[in-house]
Amino acid sequence: MDLSDAEQQALAARHQVAVAQLRDALGLEVARFVDGEVVRRLRARPHFFGRMKPGPRASLRRRVDHDSAALVATLAQPITDLRVYYGAEARTAAEEDAGFTRTVAEAAEGLARRLLSELAFPGDDKPDRADVTAVDLDATYQLAFAPSPTLVWAWRRVRELDGVRNVLVDGAPAVGFDARWHLPEHG
């Protein structure tokens, strides 16, 4: 079905807004998760935190912000690929959400794990001891990223707009709730 220029511009603008909101939500979510995992352990380990010298401390603080932002940038491509894949597949929203969550969780948990291990945090099963200053080479950390409702909402919104666009590009009639809501200018 042909769209007018105005309709195309309206859809593209809403798509841009939705993608920007998803990126922003992702940025907050990853930073919250990584910072949360680090800070929670630092608070629970006063001996360990007390021993950390200013240089590594400053580096860790910087990396929580910087590496989280960098991770969001690197997630752009996998998430785009995920949208392309789901655009060509008939999957339920729940399945799409699970795929998105897994992609983000693996990346966010990986970053948190890397920061914790490279800054020599003891494993979660180890006590905070004043007299143990050896790197725990077998350290394991319990990490479980769970997306907030806000992030899932942002993802769903992008996918709804993807769906409307795909239907229209394929020349199909724009019917259904998503089309009527996201492209009210059309019919």
Added chain:
Amino acid sequence: MATTDKQRRAEDEHEVTDQLVANENEAQAAGAPGAGYLGGDAQVKSGTATVEAFADPTAQTYAHGAMMGAAGAFMQDPLWNQIFRALWAEEHDRVAALKDVKAVMLALENNPILAAYGECKTLEQRGEQPGQADPKAQRVLPQEWDVWLDPKEPGDLSKVKIAHGNFWTTVLQSATDGQKDKVVGYGRDDVKHAKSGGQWLELFGKAVAMYRGGAAPDGAAAEGDRMAAMQRAAAATDAATATNLAIDFLRKENGGGLILDVKSTYSTPTDINTFIDALQAKGVHVMGVGTFRHTQLDGLEAGVRRVKFYHGITGVENAAKDGSLKTGDHLMFNGGSLVSKRGGWVRAESYSVDEGAFQSLASMVAEHDLAVGLYVQEGDVDERAIDVLVKLVNRFPAVFKDGFAYGNLSGKAETETTGTGMGAQQQAETLDKGKQVGGEAKDLGERAVEAGRGLWDKLPSW
């Protein structure tokens, strides 16, 4: 040297299977015809323990000191004793008389026959049959050369010397620029009498050829046949054939290569490039050039890794603070500076990675995007320290992008040495710590020359 604690542990804690096997082979050789010639007369006290192996074989960057950490096992191996003695009798007899394994390691550092042993054993670890020694069937291990280039003809392989240099050579190597040409290099006997690069390749190749030749006879009357077969193999391998065989172990496509540790601090980057070109023309993959004198790395040709050597983590920290550490630098330092030793006397000794030192390193790697590699003084390292360091490298490949240049077989360590691996480099590390607390006054090299043997005794065997 073995400590009381070490001896006690050796009795009740350590796997001694390898040692027993070696002894059994030795006994068999001793009972065979011509046993006096068949090796087995090495005096060294040595044992081998099983330790953590490299999860990624390429993380063992290269064989430090021509696999010097395996020197004890090499001297206890009857077959390789025969090869060593057949190819270089005088040196064999000198080393065979040494009892202390650290002394054996230092004597054999850079030895091409030990390097051949290390390569052949590594290939067997990677799936080859004993005696196969085929550099094309499995990935080989890169080698290291400590090089003293000829000042006038730096590209001449027959004039470059492959030698670490003894204590005084090393101290004088740190002399100020004005004195350097007068005191180091060919004026030192230990360098003057070392094998040239060309001789090194030939000996390496002949050793491999003998090993291959000796692999065929097996079973009854094997020992006499083996020696004859090895001698035939050596006789059939002329210098050019042996050199080509050695170069096959240094080709990029076979996983091989050379790291050049430039000992001749008088050599300019142009000299070093000339030498690199000469090696590359023969097919040798020159992986990188390392030096403690970092200005020598300026202007090296593209594709050759420029490696800044440091004694320990403190030297790296100082470099980060004074701005001499650059983004993307490749650097190597003694991994023993990350290791803490506890216990002894009353409690059992234990080795662990120091939390603060590792945090500092990981932070510098992240801030400067560094590619870090480790080495140790194999003569001054406990097998438990090796175990810890390999675990560390395995766990943190992003921190140790340039791995660990361990001079022994992956998963094996000498039991009769002890320490964190720092050895005499601990003194240089201590000087670097002094700089951190404001004791900085003189260049390290100046201090070394002034301080002399008392301060730099047996120094930097890196």
